[in-house]
Amino acid sequence: MPDLYQSPLLVVLAYVMLYLPLAQSSIRASAELVPPELENVARSLGRSPLAAFAEVTLPNLMPGIGASLALVVLQLMRELTATLLLAPSGVVTLATEFWSFTNDRAYAAAAPFAAALVIISGVPVYVFTLRTLRRG
Amino acid sequence: MPDHNLPYLQVSAVRKSYGDSEVLRGIDLEMEQGSILALLGSSGSGKTTLLRLIAGFTEPETGTIKIDGRLVAGAGSSIPPERRHIGYVPQEGALFPHLNVAKNITFGLKPGPQSKARLDEVLHITGLSGLEDRFPHQLSGGQQQRTALARALAPRPSLILLDEPFNALDLDLRRAMASEVASALRSARATAILVTHDPLEAFSSADRIAAMTHGLIAQLDAPSKLYQAPINADVARLTGTALFLDADIAQGYATTRLGRIALQSPSHSDPQQAQIMLRPEQFVLAEPGTGVPGTIFHMIFNGDHYLASVDVGGVIIPLLLREAPFPKQGSEILVTVAGSCVVMKS
Numbered sequence: 001m002p003d004l005y006q007s008p009l010l011v012v013l014a015y016v017m018l019y020l021p022l023a024q025s026s027i028r029a030s031a032e033l034v035p036p037e038l039e040n041v042a043r044s045l046g047r048s049p050l051a052a053f054a055e056v057t058l059p060n061l062m063p064g065i066g067a068s069l070a071l072v073v074l075q076l077m078r079e080l081t082a083t084l085l086l087a088p089s090g091v092v093t094l095a096t097e098f099w100s101f102t103n104d105r106a107y108a109a110a111a112p113f114a115a116a117l118v119i120i121s122g123v124p125v126y127v128f129t130l131r132t133l134r135r136g
Numbered sequence: 137m138p139d140h141n142l143p144y145l146q147v148s149a150v151r152k153s154y155g156d157s158e159v160l161r162g163i164d165l166e167m168e169q170g171s172i173l174a175l176l177g178s179s180g181s182g183k184t185t186l187l188r189l190i191a192g193f194t195e196p197e198t199g200t201i202k203i204d205g206r207l208v209a210g211a212g213s214s215i216p217p218e219r220r221h222i223g224y225v226p227q228e229g230a231l232f233p234h235l236n237v238a239k240n241i242t243f244g245l246k247p248g249p250q251s252k253a254r255l256d257e258v259l260h261i262t263g264l265s266g267l268e269d270r271f272p273h274q275l276s277g278g279q280q281q282r283t284a285l286a287r288a289l290a291p292r293p294s295l296i297l298l299d300e301p302f303n304a305l306d307l308d309l310r311r312a313m314a315s316e317v318a319s320a321l322r323s324a325r326a327t328a329i330l331v332t333h334d335p336l337e338a339f340s341s342a343d344r345i346a347a348m349t350h351g352l353i354a355q356l357d358a359p360s361k362l363y364q365a366p367i368n369a370d371v372a373r374l375t376g377t378a379l380f381l382d383a384d385i386a387q388g389y390a391t392t393r394l395g396r397i398a399l400q401s402p403s404h405s406d407p408q409q410a411q412i413m414l415r416p417e418q419f420v421l422a423e424p425g426t427g428v429p430g431t432i433f434h435m436i437f438n439g440d441h442y443l444a445s446v447d448v449g450g451v452i453i454p455l456l457l458r459e460a461p462f463p464k465q466g467s468e469i470l471v472t473v474a475g476s477c478v479v480m481k482s
Contacts, residue, residue: 043217044224045244
């Protein structure tokens with residue numbers, strides 16, 4: 001177990017456990033819009049089970065997968081507690097840097113990290129909003 | 137050359153259960169190449185399950201399915217749907233939402249110049265020319281169903297299966313579509329099975345109808361035969377409005393409270409008590425001095441006719457009145473039965 005502690009693997013595992021439900025819920029919403037009958041039709045038109053999935057189900061899942069990826073990235077950017085506790089020493093993220101500088105009251109040093117966080121988090125929000133507006 | 141003496145589709149002793157409930161309880165079915173068969177049944181009769189077994193989406197527990205002499209299911213053989221060469225039109229069409237009409241239709245074709253020619257051909261047959269660049273959500277319900285049919289027809293399948301394809305459409309459009317699709321299938325010389333619960337849809341499109349009740353095919357006959365001589369009460373109800381009367385059967389006649397009615401098939405001539413079946417259009421006004429008296433206790437105006445409910449000695453019969461003068465509600469009239477009747481097997 002000590003080998004695992006503060007290893008990159010453990011950080012990734014922690015992220016997966018924390019954010020899988022989030023990703024899963026938005027992929028599931030779009031999976032429910034793809035009726036299984038579509039794959040049956042593809043099979044009857046000569047596709048193997050794998051080809052039917054790749055050509056019919058997957059393309060219709062892509063919007064959901066994209067949306068959940070954006071959501072998870074948004075959350076990961078600002079994730080702090082799990083990273084602080086589990087990340088190997090020397091490994092830093094924007095959020096941990098921002099947190100440690102503000103802890104030392106070095107607000108000027110923290111500012112670029114905060115700005116970077118805001119800008120990077122803004123990208124998925126921007127993409128989302130555009131998509132919603134286009135559909136609405 | 138296929139052997140025309142053999143049935144094209146042959147389903148033998150097929151059984152299928154889901155959990156504890158046996159959905160198909162020994163199905164035997166045969167059909168000719170180039171014909172259209174309707175599987176008529178209420179929900180839960182097993183008709184959709186039978187279709188899915190023929191398509192290869194599920195496997196029978198026992199029994200065999202042969203298409204054009206080739207064993208596709210049962211007896212240790214199981215050919216997957218992609219190698220059965222069967223066209224499938226599911227409920228609600230199930231068009232691929234990310235592909236336009238042209239790409240939906242050519243999905244089952246090998247890419248190439250022949251694919252384009254075949255696309256134009258089926259677009260023409262199904263009346264979709266000019267819509268090939270539309271996406272499914274830009275089509276009306278009827279156009280979506282026609283696209284699903286075109287997609288199934290395009291690879292020239294050996295058999296086309298349609299699973300209540302017009303359910304999502306309103307009633308008038310549904311019946312119009314049924315005969316439209318039947319003529320599209322005939323012009324493509326396709327062999328097809330149409331699953332439906334609507335007798336009029338089955339009558340207007342099929343050469344033969346298999347009436348399914350409780351996981352069995354109760355009767356397989358021409359549409360008119362099925363309507364006029366249903367084998368039992370379940371089939372009679374499945375094919376339209378039916379009225380059942382207790383009768384004494386003897387010497388080719390049924391004696392009922394509505395008088396003496398000729399039997400359709402005199403083979404039921406052994407004296408016995410049984411139920412006979414009549415259709416509502418068989419009840420007519422009698423000439424003075426004939427028929428049996430009844431009282432009109434309710435009348436509904438239906439535009440081109442009145443529908444009267446008549447009480448004849450405790451039996452309520454429907455009576456269609458098309459010609460003036462119309463009797464008034466509460467008045468006494470004389471009714472009789474036109475045509476012959478069939479005896480129901482109990």
